[in-house]
Amino acid sequence: MRLDPGSAASFYPPKFKKLCIMEYFIQQFVNGLTLGGMYALIALGYTMVYGVIQLINFAHGEFFAAGGYVGAITLGYLSGLGYMQTHPVLCLSAAFVFAMAYCAYLAVGVEKIAYKPLRKESRLAALLSALGMSIFLSNGMMLTQGVYDKIYPGEMFQGRFDFGTVAISYLQIMIIVLTALLLVGLNILVFKTKIGMAMRATAQDKTMSALVAIGSNKIISLTFAIGAGLAAAAGIMYGLYYGSVRYDMGFVPGIKAFAAAVLGGIGNITGAMIGGLIIGMVEVFGAGYLSSEYKDVFAFIILIGVLYFKPTGIMGENIDDTRV
Amino acid sequence: MIQEFKKIWKPYAIGMLWLLGLLWPMLGIHADGTLTIHETVTVWSYILAGTAACLLIYIFKKSGHLDFAGDPVSRAVSRIKARTTTIPNWAWSLGFIVLACSYPLFADRYGTDVAINVLIYICLGLGLNVMVGLCGLLDLGYIAFYGVGAYAYALLNTVYGLGFWVCLPFSAFFACIAGCIVGYPTLRMRGDYLAIVTLGFGEIIRLILNNWMELTNGPNGILGIDPISIYLPVLENGLTFELFWMKKLHLLYYFVLALAVFTAIGIRHLNISRVGRAWESIREDETAAELMGVNTFIYKLLAYVMGAFFAGLAGAFFAARMRFVSPESFTFLESAMVLCMVVLGGMGSIPGIMLGVFALIVLPEVFREFENYRMLIFGSTMVIMMLFRPAGLIPAKRMGTRSDEREG
Incomplete structure (x- = not known):
C-alpha cells in the first residue's frame, strides 16, 4: 500500500502513521460517498430508460452537463442580481429546480425527435441516433457557452468541518444529504405511487400495460424526464464540487455512471444506486491508494469485468436473449 | 400539398x-x-x-x-445509369485509380494534403466497416487500433531505430493483438453493451498512452519519427542503393493511395468470400447463423482482427507522415467521426464509405468559416441519416441472390 506524497499521512511522524492511515481512509470514504452519490444519480437515468425501452441513452451524459450549465447560469444570474449574498440557500434551491426542469424538458424533446421514430427499427439505428444526439448536444453547448471552463459561482458554500485531520466540507454534506433525499424520493415515486406502478408495468411488458390503459408514450416521456432531472441535479453538484463546468464534461462521468448501472444490474433502480456508490468508492480509493493517473480506468475495468463474469449485475434478474 | x-x-x-x-x-x-x-x-x-x-x-x-x-x-440519371451499367466494374475502378494517380499533377500542396487526409480516413472507414457494416458489431473505440498502430511505429522507430517497412507489419500485428485483447472478452456481449465496452477500451488505451510517461512520453507525444524511406538504385559509381526519404507530399500521397487501394481490394475480397457471408449471417441473425454451423465467436473475433489490421496500417502511415504522435489524435471524437462517415455513406458499402469520407472531409475544408459547427453537423447528420435513410447514401448491395428473389 502506497500513500500519495501529498496526502495528509505523509506530514506526520511515523508513530502517528497508523492513526493517520485510518483518518486518511475516513477522508477518502467521505469523498467516495460524495462522488458515488453523484454517479448514482446519473446511473438512475440510464437504468430507468434502459428498463423501459432497452436503449442505452448516450445523450444522458449531455443532460448531466446541461444541468451543470443551467445551474451555473442561474446562480450567476442570481448573484448578479445580488440575491446570492443574502439568500444563498434559496438561490441554490432555485438553481436546482430550474436546472432539473430544463433538463427534463430537454430530455422529453430529445426522446420525441431522435428515439421515438426509431423504436421499431434495429438496435443499431437507435444507438447511432443516440450517439449523434450526444455529439450534437455537447457541441450545441460548446457553441452557446464557449469552449473554456465556466467557473461555478459557488464561493458562498465554502467552509468545512474539521474532525482532526478529516475535513468534511459543507458542500460534501449538502451533496450527500441532497442525494439521499432524491434517492428516497425516487424510491417512493417508483415503488409507492400509481405512476411508479405504471412505470414498472411498462418496463415489464408494454403490450400488457397498454391493455390496462397505461399510455406507454407518456410513461416513456416521464421516465426520460425523471432521469434527466436527476442527472441535472448531479450536474450542479459536480459543478459546485469541482468548481467549474465544461461542455464535454458529460462524457467520462456518463460512462462511469453507465458502468454503475451495469454493475447494479441494468434496469434495476436499487442496483443503480448501489452500483454508483461502489464505482465512486472504487475510483476514490483507487486514486488514493493505487494510482491517481489511472483513476478513470478502474470504472472501465469494473464495467468490463462485470459484463464478462456476471452480465446481470449484482441485483439484476436474468436477462433474456433479446436484451443482452 | x-x-x-x-x-x-x-x-x-x-x-x-x-x-x-x-x-x-x-x-x-x-x-x-x-x-x-x-x-x-x-x-x-x-x-x-x-x-x-x-x-x-x-x-x-x-x-x-x-x-x-x-x-x-x-x-x-436513369439514362446515364442504363449506359453505365454496361461498363464493367474493373473499368470504373481503373478510371478512378487513373484519376487519383493524376490528381497531384494539377493539385497544389494544400489540395494534396486534404487528399491524403481523405485517403487515410478511407482506410479507417473501410476498416471500421468490417466490424460495423459487415459483421454488425458497433465499435466505438475503433480509433484506439489506429493509435496502437501509430505508437507501434513511433516507438519501434525512435527506440530501436527500425525503418518504416520493417515496422509496418509490426504495427498491423500489434493492432491485431489489441483487437484480440478487446475482442476476446467483449464478444460474448451483443449490441449496445458491446458498443459501450469498446468505448471503454478505447478510453483505456488512450489513458495508457497519456499516462505511461516512461514509454510514451505522456501527453507530450513522441517527436522525431522517421519518415518513410526507400532504397533507390543509383547508377553513378556502379550500381549502389541509396537511402531516400519520402518527405515530398506527393510521394506520401501515392503511398497512401496504394494503401487505400489495398484496403479496398482486401475488404472487397473478404466481403465476397465465405468469411464475408459468415459475417453477413451473423449480422442478420446470430442465433440462426450459429445453428447453421457458423462459428460465431471465431468469425466475430476475425472481424475485430481484420478491422484492427487495416487501422494499424493506417496508423503507421499517420505516424510516418506527421512524424509526431500524441494521445490527442486518438480521442473518442475521432472514433465518432469515422463512424459518422461509415453511417453517412452506407454501412457495408465500399463506394458509399468513400463518398461519406469525401463529404465529411472535403466539405468542411470548403466551408472553412463554419469550422466551429463541424461536430454539430456530424452529430445531426447521424441522427438525420438514421431517421430518414438508415442504409446510407449509397446502400450496400447484397452479395449473391436469395432463393425468394430468384423465384420472383
Whole structure:
C-alpha cells in the first residue's frame, strides 16, 4: 500500500502513521460517498430508460452537463442580481429546480425527435441516433457557452468541518444529504405511487400495460424526464464540487455512471444506486491508494469485468436473449 | 400539398417552440443579472429559416410539385445509369485509380494534403466497416487500433531505430493483438453493451498512452519519427542503393493511395468470400447463423482482427507522415467521426464509405468559416441519416441472390 506524497499521512511522524492511515481512509470514504452519490444519480437515468425501452441513452451524459450549465447560469444570474449574498440557500434551491426542469424538458424533446421514430427499427439505428444526439448536444453547448471552463459561482458554500485531520466540507454534506433525499424520493415515486406502478408495468411488458390503459408514450416521456432531472441535479453538484463546468464534461462521468448501472444490474433502480456508490468508492480509493493517473480506468475495468463474469449485475434478474 | 402541410406543421411548430425554450436559458440569461431575448431570437430565426426551407422543399417534392424539374433530371440519371451499367466494374475502378494517380499533377500542396487526409480516413472507414457494416458489431473505440498502430511505429522507430517497412507489419500485428485483447472478452456481449465496452477500451488505451510517461512520453507525444524511406538504385559509381526519404507530399500521397487501394481490394475480397457471408449471417441473425454451423465467436473475433489490421496500417502511415504522435489524435471524437462517415455513406458499402469520407472531409475544408459547427453537423447528420435513410447514401448491395428473389 502506497500513500500519495501529498496526502495528509505523509506530514506526520511515523508513530502517528497508523492513526493517520485510518483518518486518511475516513477522508477518502467521505469523498467516495460524495462522488458515488453523484454517479448514482446519473446511473438512475440510464437504468430507468434502459428498463423501459432497452436503449442505452448516450445523450444522458449531455443532460448531466446541461444541468451543470443551467445551474451555473442561474446562480450567476442570481448573484448578479445580488440575491446570492443574502439568500444563498434559496438561490441554490432555485438553481436546482430550474436546472432539473430544463433538463427534463430537454430530455422529453430529445426522446420525441431522435428515439421515438426509431423504436421499431434495429438496435443499431437507435444507438447511432443516440450517439449523434450526444455529439450534437455537447457541441450545441460548446457553441452557446464557449469552449473554456465556466467557473461555478459557488464561493458562498465554502467552509468545512474539521474532525482532526478529516475535513468534511459543507458542500460534501449538502451533496450527500441532497442525494439521499432524491434517492428516497425516487424510491417512493417508483415503488409507492400509481405512476411508479405504471412505470414498472411498462418496463415489464408494454403490450400488457397498454391493455390496462397505461399510455406507454407518456410513461416513456416521464421516465426520460425523471432521469434527466436527476442527472441535472448531479450536474450542479459536480459543478459546485469541482468548481467549474465544461461542455464535454458529460462524457467520462456518463460512462462511469453507465458502468454503475451495469454493475447494479441494468434496469434495476436499487442496483443503480448501489452500483454508483461502489464505482465512486472504487475510483476514490483507487486514486488514493493505487494510482491517481489511472483513476478513470478502474470504472472501465469494473464495467468490463462485470459484463464478462456476471452480465446481470449484482441485483439484476436474468436477462433474456433479446436484451443482452 | 395542403394535406402534407396539414400533417406536418403542428409537430414542426411544437418542435421549433421547444427549441426556442431550449435556447433561451443558454443564450439569454447573463451573469450580470440581465435577461435578454434578442440573441436567442436571432439564432432561432436562422434555424427556423433553414429548417422551414428544407421542409418546404420536402413538402413540394412529396406532393409532386417538383416533378417538372425532377423528371428530366431523373430521366437523365436513369439514362446515364442504363449506359453505365454496361461498363464493367474493373473499368470504373481503373478510371478512378487513373484519376487519383493524376490528381497531384494539377493539385497544389494544400489540395494534396486534404487528399491524403481523405485517403487515410478511407482506410479507417473501410476498416471500421468490417466490424460495423459487415459483421454488425458497433465499435466505438475503433480509433484506439489506429493509435496502437501509430505508437507501434513511433516507438519501434525512435527506440530501436527500425525503418518504416520493417515496422509496418509490426504495427498491423500489434493492432491485431489489441483487437484480440478487446475482442476476446467483449464478444460474448451483443449490441449496445458491446458498443459501450469498446468505448471503454478505447478510453483505456488512450489513458495508457497519456499516462505511461516512461514509454510514451505522456501527453507530450513522441517527436522525431522517421519518415518513410526507400532504397533507390543509383547508377553513378556502379550500381549502389541509396537511402531516400519520402518527405515530398506527393510521394506520401501515392503511398497512401496504394494503401487505400489495398484496403479496398482486401475488404472487397473478404466481403465476397465465405468469411464475408459468415459475417453477413451473423449480422442478420446470430442465433440462426450459429445453428447453421457458423462459428460465431471465431468469425466475430476475425472481424475485430481484420478491422484492427487495416487501422494499424493506417496508423503507421499517420505516424510516418506527421512524424509526431500524441494521445490527442486518438480521442473518442475521432472514433465518432469515422463512424459518422461509415453511417453517412452506407454501412457495408465500399463506394458509399468513400463518398461519406469525401463529404465529411472535403466539405468542411470548403466551408472553412463554419469550422466551429463541424461536430454539430456530424452529430445531426447521424441522427438525420438514421431517421430518414438508415442504409446510407449509397446502400450496400447484397452479395449473391436469395432463393425468394430468384423465384420472383
